Amino acid sequence: MSPAPAILSGLLALVTAAAVFQLKHAVRERERELAAIRQAIAEERARIRTLRADIAWLARPERIAAHAKELALEPMRVDRLIRIEELPDALHLELAGRTLVVELADGDAIELRLKPLLLPQAHKGARP
Amino acid sequence: MSGGTLDPTFAREDPALRNGRVRIAVLSALFALLFGAIGFRLLHLAPEERELVTPAASAPEPERRRPDLLDRNGTLLATDILVPSLAADPQLIADPKRTAERLARLVPGLDAAGLERRLVQAKAAGRRFLWIDHRITPAVQRAVLDAGLPGVVIRRADHRVYPKGAAAAHLVGFVDIDNRGLAGFEHALDFGRAKSLRSREEIVLSLDLRVQEVVREELGRAFREFRALGACGIVLDVATGELLALVSLPDFDPNFAARARAEQRKNRCTGGSYELGSLFKVLSLAAALETGKVRTHQRFDIPPALVIGRHRIRDVHPARRPYSVAEIFSHSSNIGTALAVFTAGGAEPLRAMLARVGLFERAPIELLEVARPQLQKNWPDVVTATVSFGHGIAVSPLRFAEAVASLVGEGTRIDATLLARPPGSVATSGPRVASPRTVEELRWMMWLTVAEGTAKRAAVPGYLVGGKTGTADKAGRGGYRRGAVIASFVGVFPVHNPRYLVLAMLDEPQATRASGGTRFGGQIAAPVVAAIISRIGPLLGVPPTAPVYEARYRERWQALKAQAALSRPEVHLAAVDARP
Structure with a gap:
């Protein structure tokens, strides 16, 4: 029997072993890297x-309250809120932007500006 | 075998020799396989670094971090931060005495002799881990690391912090040194109803810290002004049952909970039961109206005293004329309330109503310090009468707030929750507790109380507020104590379609000039609720109430008064079964 197959298989085993060792080493390197990154992430978190x-802690209410004056903060007030029905009509707002040119009898022309009109009955839509 | 290409020697070979060769081949293959396997296994067993390090030094991540607690706007209420602590692996310490002495010099407050004893003991017991000092400062940490003592390790552990301090102490609660919940929501998170949320990253509570702070400030002002023993403030979303604020005074800083007295730790809003007095008329008159046998415009003769058996019931402000049910409510007449309840059928309808709104059970909120309502077993007439104006039954302020929210909201049962609901969601369709008609009557009567009755100081410009005052005598040994009262007010706004309920309660306030020399809920608690509403209304985006609603309510009140001027009382005392 020739020794060739035995030598061949022996070599093969060696090569495989070396490759596996190399792989293992590389994986361990990666694992170490991964662990380091994980650690860094944990630190950052x-x-x-x-x-x-x-x-x-810095934004706790009593501290903000103490600084309210310098920050120009003041409590909200209900009179700063307005119901939707109290807003002037969209039409009024639209017209408010326009000017009306009126020619007077003596030939002069003047520009008139339209003012939005606040209805006296502010909440007419409130009654269902 | 003629003329074949086969090796002639092979053909001629001895069969025994051939057998031997085959065996050798098989065996060598087997050995190759075996050695190969052993080789691979060895590679696998190549040691990992982490196994070479001591267990103490390779601090494993702390088991499961507690979830962060946020308020409904995302403000951080409780979180875990990593704080260094000092530990040791006793097996690696060669000279415990020297190590203990050196450490004692570096760490303030560490006793060298005691530490040495502990180290020696742990070493003898074969232990590989021992805590030396919890929560050291960065300066101490650096000093210890610089000293380079073998076997001594810095281990960082989670430490619960409450950045908002005392702001929401009773709701959020606190933890022990091992980060296990001891009170409030933290407690419920480990041992109570919120257990299923324990694995979350963060939990959004229903609490609104802005509202909480407003309540804390306004209630605290009254608490100090009237030198009360305690106080409770609650803001409840009537539509969803979410608890926006819960303040119990005196309070404490949960970061230093161990230093707080029992008095400070007590959650008076959920853990205390109180006889709430006249506040209860909301429930008893709702029960009477719900039967349909009593109507708001119906008028009663109010005698100076109502005698039931040996008991005599009086009014603080005796009525000088017949009262309609609405006036009984707004002027808070005890006698009138009892008469209305008896007219409606006595104990049965009242009990049924209290059961429907949940007053016979514990509040199912996500807290553990929740008191069970205290009530009598049997309800003879005298108990029915006293319960109708809030005596002889003790409930927690929270439970009562839930009951009122159920009645003036949609008329369906509302149980408060500490967890934020998705925005825009409406309360679950709980069982109906009162008809829409009763709900409407109740809202109107609550408005009347603020507009014309005992709670004028609860009025808030811009919003239509309704409510009910309460001034309950406190029970002491052998009866009610003179001068010791619970002053309270429950308010809803906007009352024509309630969105939020605000309750304020002060335990044993002292009369001062600010309260007009009295201890009435209308003088002490109602202004607190008014101040709270005027501040949180705009904050919560509640639009100012259109004047039309007030006009409508007032119209109704005028109609009732006009009717009263013309007619005689419809119900006389003689018609009431409770007469002795």
Whole structure:
């Protein structure tokens, strides 16, 4: 029997072993990289959480209230709200932008501006 | 075998020799396989770095982080941050005495002798992990790392922080040193109704921190002004059952919960049961109206006292004329309420109503410190009478707020929740508790109370507010105590179509000049609710109420008064079964 097949299979085994070892090594390298990245992500996340907590702490109501004056903040008031029915009609708003040129008897021309008209009965639509 | 190409030697070979060769080939193949397998296995077993490191040093990620708690606008209420702590692997410490001494010099407040003892014990027990100090400062951490003590490790662990401090202490609650919930929502998250949410990244609560802060400020002002023992403020979304604010005073900072007294930790809104007094007339008159046997315009003769058996019921402000049911409500007449309830059928309709709005059960909110209502087993006439104006039955303010929300909202049962509902959603279609007609009557009577009755100080410019005042004598040993009262007010706005309910309750307020020298709920609690509504209304985007609604309510009130001037009382005391 010739030794060729035995040598061949031996070589094959060696090559395979080497390849597998190489692969294993590369995978481990990648794993180490991955672990490092994961660690970095975890660190960043922890930092973000701490910073978010910091922001929330700095924006706590009593602190904002203490700075309200310098920030020109003031409480909302109900008289600053307006019901939709109290708004002037869309037509009025549209006309408000236009000017009307009127020619007077003596030949002069003057421009008249239309003013939006607030209806006295502000909430006529309220009754269902 | 003639003229074949086969090797002649082979043909001529001894069969035994041939057999031997085959065996050798088979065996060598087998061995190759075996060694190959062993080789591969060895590669697999090549040690990983992490196994070479001590277990203490390779801090495993802390098990499961608690979810962040946010308010409905996304404001952070509670979160975990990583904070370094000091630990050791006792097996790696060669000289516990020296290590303990050096550490004690670096870490303030650490006792060298005690630490040495613990290290020695843990080492003897074969343990590989020991906490030395929780939550060290960055400066101490650096000092310890610089010292480079073998076996001593820094381990970072999650630590719960509450950036808003005391703002929502009772709702959010707090945790113990191992991050397990001890109170409030945190408690329910580990052991209560919110358990299923534990694995979430974050939980959005129904709470609105802006509203919470307004309530805390306004209620706190009254709490100090009237030197009360305690106070509770609630804002409830009537449409969805979401709790927007819940304030219990005195409060505490959950970041330092261990320092808080029991008095501060107590959640008076859910964990305390109170006899709420006249507030209850909302429920008892709703029950009477719901039977259809009593109407708002119906008038009653109000005697100076109602005698039931040995008991005598009086009014704080005696009526000098017959009252309609609406006036009984707005002037808060105890006698009138009892008469109306008896006219409607006595205990049965009242009990049925209280059961429908949930007053016989615990509130199913996502908290654990929830008191069960306290009530009598048997309801003889005298109990029916006292319950009708809120005595002899004790409930938590939250439970009561839910009941009122059910009645003046859609007339369907509402149970408050601490979890934000998706925007735009409306309360579940709970079982009906009152007919639309009763709901409408109740809203009108609540408006009347603010417009013409005991709660004039609850009026808010811009919004149509309705409500009911309560001034309940506090029960003490052997009866009710003189001068100790629970002053309260429950308000809804806009009352013609309620969106939010606001409740304020003060426990044992002292009369001052601000309250006109009285302890009435209308003088003490109603202004608090008015102040809260005027601030949160615009904040929550509630449009100012159109004047037409007030005009309509007032028209109805004028009609009732005109009718009263012409007619005689329809119901006389003689018609009431409760007469002794």
